[in-house]
Amino acid sequence: MTEQRPIVFVVDDxxxxxxxxQDLIASVGLEARGFASSREFLQAVRPDAPACxxxxxxxxxxxxxxxxxxxSRAGVPIPVIFITGHGDIPMSxxxxxxxxxxxxxxxxxxxxxxxxxxxxxxxxRAQRRExxxxxxxxxxxxALTPREREIMALVILGRMNKQIAGxxxxxxxxxxxxxxxxxxxxxxxxxxxxxxxxxxLRLAAVTPPAT
Amino acid sequence: xxxxDKQEALPYPADPESVDEALRESxxxxxxxxxxxxxxxxxxxxQHRFVRQEFDRTLKDAPAPGSEIGKTRWEVPYLEPDEExxxxxxxxxxxxxxxxxxxxxxxxxxxxxxxxxxxxxxVFDARGTFVGYRGVGRDITERKRADETLRQRExxxxxxxxxxxxxxxxxxxxGRNAIGNRRWLEYTGLGPDAANSRVAVHPEDAPRxxxxxxxxxxxxxxxEQEVRLRRFDGEYRWFLGRAVPxxxxxxxxxxxxxxxxxxxxxKLAEEERAxxxxxxxxxxxxxxxxxxxxxxxxxxxxxxxxxERSWKMPVDRIVGLHVSDxxxxxxxxxxxxxxxxxxxxGEQVSFAEWFTNAHGRFYFSVIYAPLRLGSEQVxxxxxITRDLTDHMLxxxxxxxxxxxxxxxxxxxxxxxxxASIAHEVNQPLGAITASAAACTRWLAAQPPEMEKxxxxxxxxxxxxxxxxxxxxRIRALVNRQPPRRNRVDVNEAILEVIALTRDEVRRNAIxxxxxxxxxxxxxxxxxxxxxxxVLNLLVNAIEAMKGSGAGSRKLAIASARDGANxxxxxxxxxxxxxxxxxxxxxxxAFYSTKADGIGMGLSISRSIIEAHGGRLWVTPSLPHGAxxxxxxxxxxxxx
Numbered sequence: 135m136t137e138q139r140p141i142v143f144v145v146d147d148x149x150x151x152x153x154x155x156q157d158l159i160a161s162v163g164l165e166a167r168g169f170a171s172s173r174e175f176l177q178a179v180r181p182d183a184p185a186c187x188x189x190x191x192x193x194x195x196x197x198x199x200x201x202x203x204x205x206s207r208a209g210v211p212i213p214v215i216f217i218t219g220h221g222d223i224p225m226s227x228x229x230x231x232x233x234x235x236x237x238x239x240x241x242x243x244x245x246x247x248x249x250x251x252x253x254x255x256x257x258x259r260a261q262r263r264e265x266x267x268x269x270x271x272x273x274x275x276x277a278l279t280p281r282e283r284e285i286m287a288l289v290i291l292g293r294m295n296k297q298i299a300g301x302x303x304x305x306x307x308x309x310x311x312x313x314x315x316x317x318x319x320x321x322x323x324x325x326x327x328x329x330x331x332x333x334x335l336r337l338a339a340v341t342p343p344a345t
Numbered sequence: 346x347x348x349x350d351k352q353e354a355l356p357y358p359a360d361p362e363s364v365d366e367a368l369r370e371s372x373x374x375x376x377x378x379x380x381x382x383x384x385x386x387x388x389x390x391x392q393h394r395f396v397r398q399e400f401d402r403t404l405k406d407a408p409a410p411g412s413e414i415g416k417t418r419w420e421v422p423y424l425e426p427d428e429e430x431x432x433x434x435x436x437x438x439x440x441x442x443x444x445x446x447x448x449x450x451x452x453x454x455x456x457x458x459x460x461x462x463x464x465x466x467x468v469f470d471a472r473g474t475f476v477g478y479r480g481v482g483r484d485i486t487e488r489k490r491a492d493e494t495l496r497q498r499e500x501x502x503x504x505x506x507x508x509x510x511x512x513x514x515x516x517x518x519x520g521r522n523a524i525g526n527r528r529w530l531e532y533t534g535l536g537p538d539a540a541n542s543r544v545a546v547h548p549e550d551a552p553r554x555x556x557x558x559x560x561x562x563x564x565x566x567x568x569e570q571e572v573r574l575r576r577f578d579g580e581y582r583w584f585l586g587r588a589v590p591x592x593x594x595x596x597x598x599x600x601x602x603x604x605x606x607x608x609x610x611x612k613l614a615e616e617e618r619a620x621x622x623x624x625x626x627x628x629x630x631x632x633x634x635x636x637x638x639x640x641x642x643x644x645x646x647x648x649x650x651x652x653e654r655s656w657k658m659p660v661d662r663i664v665g666l667h668v669s670d671x672x673x674x675x676x677x678x679x680x681x682x683x684x685x686x687x688x689x690x691g692e693q694v695s696f697a698e699w700f701t702n703a704h705g706r707f708y709f710s711v712i713y714a715p716l717r718l719g720s721e722q723v724x725x726x727x728x729i730t731r732d733l734t735d736h737m738l739x740x741x742x743x744x745x746x747x748x749x750x751x752x753x754x755x756x757x758x759x760x761x762x763x764a765s766i767a768h769e770v771n772q773p774l775g776a777i778t779a780s781a782a783a784c785t786r787w788l789a790a791q792p793p794e795m796e797k798x799x800x801x802x803x804x805x806x807x808x809x810x811x812x813x814x815x816x817x818r819i820r821a822l823v824n825r826q827p828p829r830r831n832r833v834d835v836n837e838a839i840l841e842v843i844a845l846t847r848d849e850v851r852r853n854a855i856x857x858x859x860x861x862x863x864x865x866x867x868x869x870x871x872x873x874x875x876x877x878x879v880l881n882l883l884v885n886a887i888e889a890m891k892g893s894g895a896g897s898r899k900l901a902i903a904s905a906r907d908g909a910n911x912x913x914x915x916x917x918x919x920x921x922x923x924x925x926x927x928x929x930x931x932x933x934a935f936y937s938t939k940a941d942g943i944g945m946g947l948s949i950s951r952s953i954i955e956a957h958g959g960r961l962w963v964t965p966s967l968p969h970g971a972x973x974x975x976x977x978x979x980x981x982x983x984x
Contacts, residue, residue, distance in 0.1 A: 148772050150808050154779035157801055161786035161794075192768070192851050219768030219775065219848065240775025244782025 138183030140255045141165045145175050145198075146190040146217070151240070155188060155217070158244055159251065172201040184262060186235065186254030188247070191218040191225065199225070202232050211261045213254035217242065268334050274320050275335055282319070285312045289325070290332035385461070385482035388468075391475055393417045393438055404484060406453045418449075424458055425450035441467040441475045448485065460489040511604040512584070518598045520562045529605070534577025547573035547581050554586075565590050565598050571612070574605065583612040635730040638716065641689055643668045643682070646725060655732075657704070676700065688713035688726045697733065708737040747952065748827065754949050755822045755877050758884050765849035769815045773808035780804045818845065821873050822880070828871040828956075832980060835904055835912050836861040838872055842879045843902065846887070853887055855898040862905045865912045866979035874953040875977075878961070881946040882916040882973045889920030889971065899970075910979045917972040922965050931963060950975075 142159045144166055146152040152168040159166035169175040175187075187205075191198040202214050216229050216237045226237040235257065236250035278286065288298050295313070299306040322328035379386050384404045388397040395414050400407040413421050419431050426449055437444050445464045453459050465480030506513050512529035516522060530536070533545045546554050550572045561568035568588040573581040588603025629636055635651040644667050648660045656663065656671060668685070669677035684694045697710040710731045715723040759766065784801035787794040818841050839861060850857045868875075883902070890898040899919040907913045923931060932951045947961075954961040959977040966972040 148776070150804065150811070151772055151776045151779070154776040154783065154801075154804055154808075157797070157804075158779045158783040158786075161783040161790075161797070192848060197854070217775070219771040240771045241778035242775065244779065244785075247779070 138181060139165060140184040140186075140258075141167060141181060142186055142188060142251055142255075143175060143180070143212075144168045144188045145170075145172060145201075146188075147171060148190070151190070155247070158247065159188075162248055164251065164255075172198075172204075184255050184258045186213045186215060186251055186258055188215045188217060188251070191216050191229075199229060199232070202229065202234065206233065211258070211265070213257045213261075215247070215250045215254055217247070271320070271331050271335055277319050278316060282312050282316050285309060286316045286320075286328070286332065289313060289316070290329045379481060383481035384484045385463075386480075387463075387465075387482060388477060388479045389417075389465075390477040393435075393478065396477065406455070406459065418463070422452055423449050424452055425460075438478070441469075443467060458486070459484060460486045509604075511606045513602070513604045514588075515603075516588075516601045518562075518590075518600065520558060520601060532576055533574070545574040547575065549573070561588065561590075561601075565592075568601070568603065571608065572605075582607060582609040584608060632729075633731075635728075635732075637728045637730075639668060639685065639713075639726045639728050641723075641725065643677075643685065645671075655704070672700070672702065676702075684711070684713055685726055688715050689723050691715050691723055706734070707732055708734045747949075750945060751874070751877065751949050751953070752823070754881070754945050755873075758877070758880050758946065759819065759822060759845075761884055761888075762845055762849055762880075764852070765846055766815070766819060768848035769845060770812055773812040773815070776808045777805050777812070780808070815844070822876065826873065828874055830869055831872060832867045833870050833872045833875060834867055835865050835875070835914060835977070836863075838876050839879055839902060839904060839914065842876050842883060845880070846883050849884075849887055850900065853891060853898065855887060855890060855900050858899065858901040860901065860903040862903075865904050865906045866910070868912055868957070868977045869980040870957045870977065871953070875957070878950040878953050878975065879914065879916070881950045885946065885973075886916055886918035886920065886971075889918050893920055907976065911976050912979060913974055913976045915972055915974045917966045917970060919966070919970040922969050923963055923971045925965075928963055932961070 142164050144152055144155050144159070146155065146168070147170050149170070152170070156166040156168050167178075169178065189198045189201065198216060198218075202216075205212060205214070213235045214229075214233070215235050216226075217240055218225070218237070219240050229237050235254040236246070238246055238250065275283070275286075284302070285298060288301065293301070295306050295309045299309045302309070316322075317328065320328060320331055322331060380399075380401055384401045386397075386399040387395060390396050394417055398408075398410070398413060400410070408421075419435075434444070434447055443464075443466045447463045447465075449461055449463065451459045451461060461482050462485045463480060463482045465478040468476050468479050470476050507527045509526070509528070512532055513526040514523050514529060516524075535544065550570075554570050554572050557568060557570045560566065567590070568586065570586050572584055572586050574584050575581050584605040585608045586603065586605045588601045590598040591600040591602060593599045629647075629649050632649060632651070635655060636649045637645050637652065638647040640646050644665055645663050648663050650660060652663055653660050663671065667677075668681055672681060680696075680698055680700075684696055688694045693715065694713040695711065697708065700707050700709055710733050712727075712729045714727040714729070716725040716727050718724050780801040784798045784805070787798040787801065839859075843857070843859060847857075879902075883900070886900050890900070897919055899917075901915070901917040903915045903917075905913050905915075932947045951961045954975045954977070957977050959975055961973070961975040964972050964974065
């Protein structure tokens, strides 16, 4: 799996600012793409690559903070670095709480921005990796029969074979056979590993796949 | 009479031979006498018929000789007298009595009228029997005419006296037994017995009037007095009473003739004029302004005492001085003379100026009014000078205070926008630091990326200028500068203010709509002052909408050309609007609807707009909100 070149999105309505930040990012060898508004950004086709977003707090239409919330609600897992002409503490607290990587006040030191961008890309990479693992587990989980999925749910809840047999009205031997199938199909080497997989899948169950 | 005496003294001849001669002579003499004295000699018979008529040869239009013989006097054509007179006359005749001066009128051939006066004596024969009348007649036409003319003249004279618009009177030499004309009686309402004017004289005038009267009676000098006389209704009016003596032979005064002429209205007018003159003089003397009459020769003719106080020298010494003697030649030639010359040309001139003289520095407001004094040409100028120095100093102080207040308002308003302004400055600064960092990296690359470094440097320069402009704008609004008059592009001024408030608008989630007409004319004014007005209106609008729902906050700024010479600017918001009950108080100083407002913004804004000759007002905006508008007169093109 060869990784795509990371990309940095810059959303700022001030053309001069946008251009300067893009150029700074380009000067360290990263790809930068600028947008004048949040809508432009949403409408653009974004490549499947590790990315982060440099966002001006004050944007025409909707503010940067609101946009950040919209993105996370929409399940776009992209780390955000806020820049602002005039920030205040409540605003930065709100941004960081909402998961922002960094909150920078203009004029900022170049290294601060670049460090934040690198951190953001790194975080996105991890997010992407995690998403890839969950994707793989989901495929294995999909290969289970309905009865096997049922039994697996009970196994990771810590039920004994006897208990499971009693709940499902089958013999204990049958449960054992299914459990062997589950461990094989899920490629789990031990019970704790299967439990971890179950946790990840439950997380994946509430989060739609990232594509 | 002397002639008759002579005739009577003529001697009569005594010898008998000469008796016939004497008789004949006597008859001849008598005939001559009759012819000389009368125009007609006549005789009638016992039946009153003419038996003889002799007309004087000089009598014009005499009847043909013998034409009336055999006719009675009333059978001959006549015009006068009437039947009754004839009847009485015939009674006399039938009684055989003498008659004298019986007047009758006969028609003449020319259609005229001849008056004749006839006298006759009855004649009796030796036995005493009546045989007729013998008499003479005289043509009295001329006398009749003269009488008629005289009578007419007398009547006219009486009419004149009775109708003349004066009260006429006549008294005896001692001023007593006065007789007055009808007008006098009508005026006083007194009977003819009370014609003596003294009864109607006003008690206040009586002693003077009486003294003058006595003096005239004693000396015979004409009398003349102005006096108030009582009218029938009790009102007194002014009259001019005059009387002159009629003197007999030897200069003795026989009578006094006089008239009283009504001069009431004239007298009142005179009194009024006198009072008016007194008032004029009083005003001139006691006016707090310096007043002077300056002749065409630029010399003072008359001055009021204010000059004495101002120039510390007696008015007498200033009269006759040239204006330049007081003010100096330079002030006279450059300031005063041009105005004075316009005044002498007929114009009322007013001006105000700072003057510096030995007594200090003064601000005088001067009016030159042309004085014509009855003629067409301006003979002099009335100069009225008011010392407004204190007033000017006070207004200068007031102006300075107002300017300071306006500046405080600007700074306060900018304080509200501090965050927005910081954003406006930080934006280019952020771009500059980012570009500088990028540039450093492009240069450090192996090989260095020269093109990209140059582009970054160009951006740095551009953003540096931009930051400078923002700072300049702030400084212009904050600086302590007196208002300046320049050509101002209203749109440009508005855009600069919008730039300062941009971040504030965005932070408050307000949708800003800017609609500036491209054809608005330039105006003449103080750019900073006008920007302050726009700034105040924008900040007010933003603050007014803070309470409304985020989605509905709309702010519209528009400029428009209104006619050829007016620019209008409108700032419209969608806030709660202006309470109509408070709309008129909105522009008052220290009136504020905001908890933390000092209430000076709109008051100052209106002062600024009015100082530009414009108006600032507010109207409701539909469906809700307020629209503040101001209009400014466009700059007049330089001709």
